[in-house]
Amino acid sequence: MRLHPAAWPIAALLIGYPLWWALGFGGLSVIVVAGPMAVVLWRRRPIKVPPGFGLWLLLLAGQALGALMLAENPPGTYGDLTQGRVLGHLMRLALCAALLIVVLYLGNLTQRELPQLTLVRMLGALFVVTVAGGVLGLLAPGFQFTSPVELALPDWVGGNSFVSNLIHPTAAQTQKVLGHAAPRPEAPFEWANAWGSNLSVLAVWFVVGWWVYGGARHRLAVAGVLAVAAVPVVYSLNRGLWIGIALAALYLAMRLSARARIAVCVATAAGALLFLQSPLQAVVVQRLDNPHSNDVRAFTVSATIAAAAHSPIIGYGNTRNALGNHRSITTGKTQWCDECGHPPLGSDGHLWHLALAQGFVGAALYIAFFGGAVLRWWRDRSPVGLAGVLIMLLVLFYMLIYDGYFTPLAFYMISFALLWRGSLAKGSP
Template identity: 65%
Template sequence: MAWPVWALLVGYPLWWALGVGGLAVVVVAVPMGVILVRRRPVVVPKGMGLWLLLVVGYLISASMLGESPPGTYGELGTGRVVGYGMRLVVYVSLIVMVVYLANLTERELPQRSLVRMMGALFVTTVAGGLLGVLAPGFQFTSPVELLLPDWISGNSFVRNLIHPTAAQVQHVLGHASPRPEAPFEWANAWGGNCSVLLIWFVVGWWVYGGPARRMSCVVVVAAAAVPVVYSLNRGLWIGLAVALAYLMARAGSRARLAAGAVLAAVAVMLAGPLGAIVAQRLDSPHSNQIRAFTVAATVAAAAGSPVIGYGNTRNAYGNYRTITTGKTGWCRECGHPPLGSDGQFWLLLITQGFAGALLYVAFFAGAIRRFWRDRTPIGQAGTLVMMLALLYMFIYDGLITALTLYLVSFAILWRNAPREAHP
């Protein structure tokens, strides 16, 4: 019964190549749901009630899809409806996935096997990151993209999901620079997912690994350093720093010694050519102004419907430089990202109001509170991922793969607790 989980995590490169990518969780949720219907009894992890309330709130927010918040423009169209429908399907699929994982016995899916599946996806992530660095122009038209009508595949949100690309080429440093994104939706998704999967990779391949796995772990993590730096992803760098600090504070002496070795390796790396790239990125904080504008505009728009939000994102008038809206032939920099695109918290504000954002925070904060005393390697790793989910919600959009990995991590954490602690 573990095959849908294996298909989702280990088989993820195939989903990406087919053009399904992050929506793979929606596909595998179908057989998961069929299997769950035939099971009795079905256990629901404590805390999932908050996620269910989040989904109910999102259903209610559909009533506001036709409205325009203050300071925004745009009319109700197929793009807005498609975006709303995709998010709703993903939210429901995540519930099915978590409940399915919670009801698999240790015999059906050993805990360490599940952790190592997450580690296998990390290897895929590193390979995709290296591809983005070495061949940033690599892309192709997926089978799904060929099958979909233009009015769907032409939607920018949908295109990011179904069109496989190795990297996003951006001018973060003042010149064209590739930022790895394969096999995920966009560069920021690669960064956040890389840090989460790294945690499980280390647990599965180093902590619970033999000599061969440990040697592989060293090689893969060393290789990951290159795309991690070239990603120019400050959020990822901060997340890794938080992970090291957490390890130093909570783990045993051996883990602290390992963290010290990692810090020494990072120091050596920053003394070389990769360090110059990091320095350039830190000296180029131009995105801060863009984020400040969109966050302020998001909060102002959300205040117009603070309880249920507006169901989907909106476009604000102007940007931090000009009142001109959108790109033109004479102003290529006048475009701006939609409100809510700077992090899951801000997305929830505009789509589901402050109530939705609070439910999201309560879900992950509740998991940290319940499982904080689990000092096993898996327990500490899972708690760290819950903490990163709260950190990243201010800088990364969680849809789609990030939320999938957060919720798989939640299920691993719940499965790791003693059975007498479960409801």
């Protein structure tokens, strides 16, 4: 595959992502490559902008204004203005600004410089890497190492738990989900839920690039990779991912042509039958019987909404620690309660983070941006159009349960850019 020079920044991001992860940049890599992308944009002014551009600018402006409230704590929360709180705010702001540059960059490259299929297949190649990372997380859950970025940063930065998740490569998170310690894959991303969200989004582009636009050998390889992916998908114990896959199957059954719909239904039925006959079925049943996080999520979401109501326009700039938890108004780990602690409000879903950090206005702008994309491109029945709209719908679902920052938001915005590029190729805005 020969690339036009202007396409190298996006290739460096997607094809080179395993190297970024090993170096310790991982979710921060998009901020790094935004620099060369901005140079490409500067050289080809005037710059085309996508529909919804103004909404994202308002979201960025609101995010910046949230810095004014970083020293404040809404009722029911506590904590001082620390370097970590400021650093987290600045990193998220830099990410959202960088992603705007990425979208503009992709939309202003011509189809000759970067064909749609090339970009789709780059995303598909990263899906294969994600599956490999999932397998690594199951086979060697303790695998981790100190990255060069981690070594270079001062202790007050690298020692921050939020930053550490981003720069310290690990294969899996080990959590007590089924009553005992269980590994949940996360390589090559920043945490287990990011792995689940990213896998589902990248799987869509993998199927489009290598099944829809592939030959017989490509399709055989796709079937094999998807079969392997089923194992870490189940053992990830990620109910959000499982629901996302079910919603994707339902969407395809509704929107594809009659012939393709039959094929999807047959494939889904065959996959379900194989699953029910495999040992994986017992893992899912056991996970559904142990909904350990439901009470925690219910508490944090309700407490987040209550806290956000005290600054509904610009929010508080970042998450806050709650006073108490779902069990007690007193918190802290003890010998009899190793799960007790101060749950961070705004960490159980991107929508709730936005409500607290940027107010209800910021949350509404986010919904309007991705919801507008669904409405705008719903009639695009090309493979890229159908896939892109599906991902926009998954964004609106995942915002309820997943933190979308860093790699998940990067893949959401690249998917948005693919939809926009498709409309530009057809001559519509």
